[in-house]
Amino acid sequence: MGTITILPETTKDPITLIGRRAGVCWGGDVEDEEKNYKRGMDCIVSNHGRTMEYVNVELVLDGYSARVIREWYTHIGGAPTRLQSSTRYINYQAGFDYVVPHSIQKKEEALALYEKAMSDIQTALQQLEELGIAREDSAMLLPLGMSTKIVDKRNLRNLVDMSRQRMCTRAYWEYRELFRDLCKALSEYSEEWNWIVKNLFAPKCDVAGYCTERKSCGRHEKKAE
Ligand SMILES: Cc1cc2nc3c(=O)[nH]c(=O)nc-3n(C[C@H](O)[C@H](O)[C@H](O)COP(=O)(O)OP(=O)(O)OC[C@H]3O[C@@H](n4cnc5c(N)ncnc54)[C@H](O)[C@@H]3O)c2cc1C
Incomplete structure (x- = not known):
């Protein structure tokens, strides 16, 4: 942890x-x-x-x-x-770490779903950056996890x-x-x-x-x- x-x-x-x-x-x-x-x-x-x-x-x-x-x-x-840590100046488009709850970690299907959701967020962050959206705005997508x-x-x-x-x-x-x-x-x-x-x-x-x-x-x- x-x-x-x-x-x-x-x-x-x-x-x-x-x-x-x-x-x-x-x-x-x-x-x-x-x-x-x-x-x-x-x-x-x-x-x-x-x-x-x-x-x-x-x-x-x-x-x-x-x-x-x-x-x-x-x-x-x-x-x-x-x-x-700033959500404006740090580049989360390149990837971000996240916490995986124990209940999700031990259930293969749940883990795959959770990881996909995180990966989708990262992809969206990258695409918003390509569209010229400032990081302080795309950071709204960052998850609580x-x-x-x-x-x-x-x-x-x-x-x-x-x-x-x-x-x-x-x-x-x-x-x-x-x-x-x-x-x-x-x-x-x-x-x-x-x-x-x-x-x-x-x-x-x-x-x-x-x-x-x-x-x-x-x-x-x-x-x-
Ligand atoms: C099972 C559980 C469920 C919870 N659920 C929620 C939830 O759903 N949502 C949520 O927001 N929080 C939740 N909490 C957190 C909790 O309600 C408090 O917000 C948190 O513990 C911090 O407040 P505190 O009073 O304990 O600490 P502090 O704010 O650090 O205060 C410590 C002590 O200082 C004194 N004090 C502090 N400020 C003042 C003041 N302005 N005037 C006078 N005296 C003061 C009081 O004596 C207080 O008890 C939960 C906690 C637990 C354990």
């Missing part, structure tokens, strides 16, 4: 950084990293969410569908920002919140896979991130103790009426 690159601007020591920032307001010794770590952990365990906003995360998401990226963009808490690339910047609090929605079994499968890739990439980035992924990223039912969705997957019971 896609790939996630954690850019070096991502905070390497998120827990310690939280403690360093909180220490300023508590008149603490922010030169002592051990104390900063303990203070940061205290903030997290006490659910002082605002302190998580100091932790910066910058990523390149590459090879996921334009469709899942559209969903990624709904997480706007904390004013994240991003850049996305085509893969795209974004450079994304957000904070830890936003990602914790995202995990509540997107680790839910009812979330779109590609988003769940993307989120799993993100957990893996961040866990490998540093020990402190490894702790964060294991302890703070969880679907909303695990946090609430019951399912909040109308249609439940059964992982947790629905709250009694």
Whole structure:
């Protein structure tokens, strides 16, 4: 599937950084990293969410569908920002990559149909180009399933919140896979991130103790009426 690159601007020591920032307001010794770590952990365990906003995360998401990226963009808490591959300047007439859903991949007939539809779109793009149509107009034909690339910047609090929605079994499968890739990439980035992924990223039912969705997957019971 896609790939996630954690850019070096991502905070390497998120827990310690939280403690360093909180220490300023508590008149603490922010030169002592051990104390900063303990203070940061205290903030997290006490659910002082605002302190998580100091932790910066910058990523390149590459090879996921334009469709899942559209969903990624709904997480706007904390004013994240991003850049996305242009549909005006990139030459998709020469071909574009796309995501193939598992259900289609494993059914030969469905796969042939899906691939033909993608190939027909590409042919139409080429023919429109020959007719002198600008790429910004022919790009209207590009499918949601085509893969795209974004450079994304957000904070830890936003990602914790995202995990509540997107680790839910009812979330779109590609988003769940993307989120799993993100957990893996961040866990490998540093020990402190490894702790964060294991302890703070969880679907909303695990946090609430019951399912909040109308249609439940059964992982947790629905709250009694
Ligand atoms: C099973 C499932 C089905 C879904 N179906 C759809 C769908 O059909 N269509 C669709 O569009 N989305 C759908 N979603 C996505 C979902 O509805 C949200 O759009 C998405 O999760 C991002 O919103 P958010 O509030 O979770 O996150 P964020 O926007 O990042 O917000 C995080 C938190 O910040 C605070 N916040 C953010 N903005 C404000 C504000 N303006 N004022 C005050 N507080 C704020 C709130 O506390 C909020 O909970 C679905 C999600 C799931 C899991």
